[in-house]
Amino acid sequence: MGPNDATHTTTAPRIDELEALAREGRWHVINTVTASKAGHVGGPLSAMDLLVALYFAQLRVDPENPQDPGRDRFILSKGHNAIGLYSVLAMRGFFPIDELATFDHGDSRLQGHPDMRLTPGVDASTGSLGQGLSAGAGMALGAKRLGSDNHVWVMLGDGEMEEGMVWETVLSAPRYRLDNLTAIIDLNGLQQYGWPANDDDRFDRSEPLGHVDLAAVFAGFGWHVLEIDGHDFAEILNAFSTVTEARDRDGRPSVILATTSKGRGISFTEGTYAWHNGIATPEQLAQARLDLKQEQA
Template sequence: MPNKQASRIGTAELQRLAAAGRWHVIETVANAKAGHIGGPLSAMDLLVSLYFNELRIDPQQPQDPARDRFILSKGHCAIGLYAVLALRGYFPIEELATFDQGGSRLQGHPDMKLTPGVDSSSGSLGQGLSAGAGMAMAAKQLGAGFHTWVMLGDGELEEGMVWEAVHTARRFKLDNLTAVIDLNGLQQYGWPVTEDGDRFDRSNPWAGVNLEGVFSSFGWNVVSIDGHDFDEIQTAFDHVRAGRGSGKPTVILANTVKGKGISFTEGTYKWHNGVATPEQLAVAAAELGQTLEGEAK
């Protein structure tokens, strides 16, 4: 079994890592002149918690067959995953500077054939949970002990293929599968509207829908948390472990803020993607406790 943390990292260190991850996201995208910001920032606390306190992994053996699997179904948020993989030791942090360049291992969407630590290529929304269900089913058939985790966006839940996987996972008793939903309540595009002069309604795609009830009705274990509270995140992970052997997959409904951690990116669809100016980078560095070179103060 791959190495797991000998002891859990405390909240202060998780906060430090998340701040560093957020800085690497906005700095890297600024240098690349393109990329996504809002989703990687909303998911950062969840990703840091997974990679430093939960996943059974060994960065020195990224292809170990006994490792836990992680799929970033919302693949456009790849830079958030790359930042955490670099912090965890899968490749040098300096390599983030090659993001989205020709010949780089760090493309705009995750590529399992290029990037150490990436277990599934993704980018076409809605497909990740089906791939994760397949991995979990294979683990069951092989008698393997690894757990499969899939992170999805709330806008992505509008894809019909997601719900086919939700239905199938319970029928095959995939209690070794966990979905983490980044419920940041904003999407780049939504249902068409015309009355306000804007082409799209970008508000919460699941407003008025009882997602807890929906997943429960499909037979899943459901945990709802504040996706920026490290204690609640860890409690959710504990719940996942307690559910192994129940025959039920688990979903973590993580309520988050799009663009979390930087004042000018928080809570606005306009920073779904975008390139920070030098002045904005200076603001972000100050708020995240970083220097403009990305080193902690």
């Protein structure tokens, strides 16, 4: 790892520990959004296993020193999924879990979209979809120029992949040999308005990029491509190891295409676009607690 080993997680957690953390993180998502009466649900739940694996088993970060120059960088390009990131940052110790109760309040450090000026552990302000990968490429290029071994990770949504700015970076990153850049695509297959199209639709509501072979496209642009089950921690961790070990071999950036389920882990949210966002009823919240095996406080 080089001179920055001290910022890495010192003891690799077991898969059952990661699974328990993911259930807790999903509980924080649904409970916080319900209490704040604002926020997104489906996307944070689909990405939770990936986020937990990153922050508890991969990223070189130090919650006691969030601005450590030796840290890895993470950008949540799909910034409307902020409550998922905040939940993991809180569990990792960047700020108290109790602070999640302030989510999306006017004077909170935890706004509806990530703000790097406010929130410890946030490396880029996001929310306007499509911009995160470009910012990540800039960070990766900067690290190269400085001779740093930082790794930059960017998470995007599959609906977000329809933004043209993403593809400008997909084209340019291999040119600059950014093997320290990894994109993770949360392929949950559902945009906000769902699919398939109805006869009276005025526009195409089909599955995001459902007609595109993303693996072939990224490979054609010169990226190292891995396809995984985004809810299988063994596959996730293996993918992380593969892309980090591939650095300095051929100069290719990497992309992890992670197939996930929107609303994962909660019986009434999983697999439906209707829970892109939403506020749970008391009865639904009780059901979520059971689904996620969270004891009453």
